[in-house]
Amino acid sequence: MDSDNTAYYTPFYVQKLISVDTIVTVHYFEYRNTFSFAGERHDFWEFVCVDKGEIEIYDGKTWSLLRRGQIRFHKPNEFHALKANGIDSPNVIVVSFICASPAIDFFRDKTLSYTQKEQSLLAEIIAHARSLFATPLDDPYVPKMEARRTAPPWEAQLVVCNLELLLLSLYRRYTEQKPAKQTHVSSYARSSYEDEIVNASLEYFNKNMFRMLRSDEVCSIVHVSYDLLKSIFFKRFGCGPMKYFARMRIDEIKTLIRNSVMNVSELASYFGYSSIHYFSRQFKNETGMSPTEYATSIKAKTEKESD
Incomplete structure (x- = not known):
């Protein structure tokens, strides 16, 4: 038998539907019921989701209510603000990121609901961000997230991977017409x-x-x-x-x-x-x-x- 009998295979190149290029900020806020954020705009994507209670959000045109289990996307350069409703003390997740994939446009001006499995992905993002960043996740005024010197080398990629999984899961649920035939x-x-x-x-x-x-x-x-x-x-x-x-x-x-x-x-x-x-x-x-x-x-x- 020829020991140098090299086998040749044709690789399958994966075209990523949604690819997150950079994480800008990851926050988990526990607001008082009187909290108010005057607002800002920036040239990257951001989503806000309510883990507990509810908040009022502004998209540059109107104020609307965001309840527990909902996630709101702010497109690049969209002015946005938020405030507590004066009754509930809400827990809020805010993640901002850079993504140039064409499919990300699906999330423009969208308010969506997330499932229990997607909530688990959000929890993974926060958990890995806490391990990765020395910057407190509850400070809304930091311009840059600083990594811990002792952070494990895999944490940054796990933040990105779980974020991409979350975006893909939402995209799939809201765009697919029928359940996949392979579902058992x-x-x-x-x-x-x-x-x-x-x-x-x-x-x-x-x-x-x-x-x-x-x-x-x-x-x-x-x-x-x-x-x-x-x-x-x-x-x-x-x-x-x-x-x-x-x-x-x-x-x-x-x-x-x-x-x-x-x-x-x-x-x-x-x-x-x-x-x-x-x-x-x-x-x-x-x-x-x-x-x-x-x-x-x-x-x-x-x-x-x-x-």
Whole structure:
């Protein structure tokens, strides 16, 4: 046999429908209900989506309401502004980027809804951005995002990859005329079954936000084993169900702190914590600061915004 029998193949060259050239900014904001951003324009794309609550956005012509689960795209050189509605303290994701792909024009002047899977992609963008950037993601006035010196070398590409996946997913959902023929019933059924479990779990979490829950209690409500529930949550959210519930509670507590509704002791009691020390410890584990430190940081940001 000839050991030098070289095989020749013809490569398949992939033409990328949407290619993100550069990330400009990635932000995750936890606004007070009085927040207002006067507006700006720039020569690159930006999208704004609401992770919690709702905000009012301006596109240079009219003000409109953007609710949780919606994403609004601002085209290059479009003047845009936003403000809280005076009632809700919203959590908002803002990502700006440069993209020269012709298909990106689909998003011009669009307000779209995002799915649970697309929400997971948004979460991945934020998670990798936090690992990549030394610049705080909650400062709306930074002109340049600075990378950490210790950032893993893959983080920047993962931010871009997840952003491209998000854009492709939205583009596909809103442009395809019918489901792909290759879709298997078993795959669809499994996804639908998992959606039901996740939705039932989240509904139970929301109804019991102000008390502690046990994992066996949640499993009995959604009628699955803990191993299965944990597997589904890790697939969707990157953490187990009880960790996700703890984060939901902390997010709600942060909202109340931003609105100056209760003091730390009252919050610990209201949310069913056994002690203020346990409450403060869990809050710090999730946010990197104590409830008091978080309240102080919010006050400082508010004073900076009003200067």
